Amino acid sequence: xxxxxxxxxxxxxxxxxxxxxxxxxxxxxxxxxxxxxxxxxxxxxxxxxxxxxxxxxxxxxxxxxxxxxxxxxxxxxxxxxxxxxxxxxxxxxxxxxxxxxxxxxxxxxxxxxxxxxxxxxxxxxxxxxxxxxxxxxxxxxxxxxxxxxxxxxxxxxxxxxxxxxxxxxxxxxxxxxxxxxxxxxxxxxxxxxxxxxxxxxxxxxxxxxxxxxxxxxxxxxxxxxxxxxxxxxxxxxxxxxxxxxxxxxxxxxxxxxxxxxxxxxxxxxxxxxxxxxxxxxxxxxxxxxxxxxxxxxxxxxxxxxxxxxxxxxxxx
Amino acid sequence: xxxxxxxxxxxxxxxxxxxxxxxxxxxxxxxxxxxxxxxxxxxxxxxxxxxxxxxxxxxxxxxxxxxxxxxxxxxxxxxxxxxxxxxxxxxxxxxxxxxxxxxxxxxxxxxxxxxxxxxxxxxxxxxxxxxxxxxxxxxxxxxxxxxxxxxxxxxxxxxxxxxxxxxxxxxxxxxxxxxxxxxxxxxxxxxxxxxxxxxxxxxxxxxxxxxxxxxxxxxxxxxxxxxxxxxxxxxxxxxxxxxxxxxxxxxxxxxxxxx
Numbered sequence: 199x200x201x202x203x204x205x206x207x208x209x210x211x212x213x214x215x216x217x218x219x220x221x222x223x224x225x226x227x228x229x230x231x232x233x234x235x236x237x238x239x240x241x242x243x244x245x246x247x248x249x250x251x252x253x254x255x256x257x258x259x260x261x262x263x264x265x266x267x268x269x270x271x272x273x274x275x276x277x278x279x280x281x282x283x284x285x286x287x288x289x290x291x292x293x294x295x296x297x298x299x300x301x302x303x304x305x306x307x308x309x310x311x312x313x314x315x316x317x318x319x320x321x322x323x324x325x326x327x328x329x330x331x332x333x334x335x336x337x338x339x340x341x342x343x344x345x346x347x348x349x350x351x352x353x354x355x356x357x358x359x360x361x362x363x364x365x366x367x368x369x370x371x372x373x374x375x376x377x378x379x380x381x382x383x384x385x386x387x388x389x390x391x392x393x394x395x396x397x398x399x400x401x402x403x404x405x406x407x408x409x410x411x412x413x414x415x416x417x418x419x420x421x422x423x424x425x426x427x428x429x430x431x432x433x434x435x436x437x438x439x440x441x442x443x444x445x446x447x448x449x450x451x452x453x454x455x456x457x458x459x460x461x462x463x464x465x466x467x468x469x470x471x472x473x474x475x476x477x478x479x480x481x482x483x484x485x486x487x488x489x490x491x492x493x494x495x496x497x498x499x500x501x502x503x504x505x506x507x508x509x510x511x512x513x514x
Numbered sequence: 515x516x517x518x519x520x521x522x523x524x525x526x527x528x529x530x531x532x533x534x535x536x537x538x539x540x541x542x543x544x545x546x547x548x549x550x551x552x553x554x555x556x557x558x559x560x561x562x563x564x565x566x567x568x569x570x571x572x573x574x575x576x577x578x579x580x581x582x583x584x585x586x587x588x589x590x591x592x593x594x595x596x597x598x599x600x601x602x603x604x605x606x607x608x609x610x611x612x613x614x615x616x617x618x619x620x621x622x623x624x625x626x627x628x629x630x631x632x633x634x635x636x637x638x639x640x641x642x643x644x645x646x647x648x649x650x651x652x653x654x655x656x657x658x659x660x661x662x663x664x665x666x667x668x669x670x671x672x673x674x675x676x677x678x679x680x681x682x683x684x685x686x687x688x689x690x691x692x693x694x695x696x697x698x699x700x701x702x703x704x705x706x707x708x709x710x711x712x713x714x715x716x717x718x719x720x721x722x723x724x725x726x727x728x729x730x731x732x733x734x735x736x737x738x739x740x741x742x743x744x745x746x747x748x749x750x751x752x753x754x755x756x757x758x759x760x761x762x763x764x765x766x767x768x769x770x771x772x773x
Contacts, residue, residue: 256607257603257606257607277610278609280607280609281609285603285607287600287604289600290600291602291603291604292604293527293531293604295531295534296527296530296534300530304523304527305604305608307519307520307523308605308608308610309608309609310516310519310609310610313515314519314522314526316526
């Protein structure tokens with residue numbers, strides 16, 4: 199049996215130019231996302247993230263390019279594409295006049311999962327148990343019949359997760375799902391999404407400004423000015439864009455400097471010294487330094503540093 | 515079946531929204547009552563006695579028709595409100611036809627307009643306006659015609675509007691003149707050529723004329739007020755509605771996706 203990854207999203211030469219715009223918002227990008235993958239799509243404001251996600255979810259027309267989602271061509275079978283995707287929009291898209299359960303019921307009826315019924319009591323048992331199960335997953339089981347107006351930002355996001363999973367989508371698009379949430383709500387949301395992914399094998403396509411959220415992604419695509427600036431696993435991207443380094447200092451800085459030169463180490467600064475250990479390890483380099491150290495700090499760059507360096511156009 | 519369920523769902527949301535928004539519900543009922551009692555009463559008491567028919571009843575029928583038309587038209591604005599509150603994303607991402615979404619909105623706004631008119635009917639019965647079962651039966655097809663035509667015109671308008679603020683400015687300009695030129699408050703048989711021209715452009719004219727045609731079966735005095743045979747009114751209403759719905763849906767969906 200082959201373990202070859204199955205692409206569930208394929209984007210080829212995608213271009214989007216808005217009306218009256220002079221430049222492309224999305225400028226000839228191509229990538230693919232595999233089934234079950236956690237894929238992060240990153241970039242600064244105006245990079246083309248939301249434009250891309252809107253095109254992939256059929257709410258915005260592309261200018262050119264070819265897109266296949268869950269095996270369906272976006273131009274030929276947009277309804278089948280929509281049946282296979284769930285989306286949590288950048289701004290909550292809930293009806294605040296309805297209760298949480300009414301929002302879910304509306305979604306389930308629109309997606310044809312359950313026929314329309316004007317009241318929860320009239321819905322089939324399968325619907326009730328699915329709602330209960332998903333609501334328990336995100337901790338909303340006691341709030342289902344409360345008006346939306348009483349919901350906090352975090353609760354609304356959780357409700358959107360419940361709603362988006364009602365039609366068992368193959369792919370879940372998350373467009374900056376945690377923007378505006380406090381750290382606790384963010385943390386909880388990611389815990390629930392992880393559970394959802396493990397339980398349902400859902401492919402997750404994420405755009406976010408919080409780069410720590412993308413650290414756990416299988417692969418990352420960084421876009422800037424509508425083009426792909428970097429693509430790979432978080433480790434590959436970090437390796438390409440930033441280097442590990444350590445900061446060391448000694449009471450006798452002159453001796454330390456001389457020793458670093460003798461060891462042909464790459465360093466900068468007049469003390470403390472910022473020392474790169476290209477292809478080496480921090481431990482191996484430290485073992486060879488004889489000058490007594492008064493400070494040692496090993497820095498493993500985060501994805502955020504890699505991202506900032508890339509967007510700023512420089513490498514440490 | 516899936517599309518029908520989606521249409522019913524979208525329509526039900528509008529109806530539920532009306533009952534959840536008590537202010538809107540009460541305002542629409544009170545507005546109708548005030549208009550019929552003050553405007554209808556004032557005109558009826560001062561000029562109605564010279565007419566060969568019951569003027570208060572005449573205005574009552576006209577105003578119910580207009581409210582059905584207007585309610586359905588204004589109901590379509592909720593599509594713009596949904597766009598502004600981001601809820602339209604949830605609807606437009608659903609795997610259903612764009613036409614089902616629009617039909618659901620047309621149906622929903624039509625039903626909400628009927629609900630608000632029911633209050634007027636009760637008011638009419640309480641205040642002694644002569645209403646027979648035949649009158650009410652005649653209003654079944656009139657309700658359908660007014661609601662569909664109103665919603666279709668609303669759709670045509672919102673297809674080209676960017677936001678609710680613009681809609682709030684434009685809709686009164688579309689609705690208010692039609693109250694006078696379509697024959698809601700007065701007969702329009704003796705209008706000058708240019709007023710008559712405006713009347714013939716106004717979609718509400720054909721709905722009101724269709725209503726008078728329906729009622730003329732048992733209100734012979736209305737025979738002289740009718741502009742066209744019933745089949746002409748029906749043909750114009752059907753043609754205008756189809757054109758408005760097709761063009762309006764196309765413009766709205768295009769506006770949503772082609773930015």
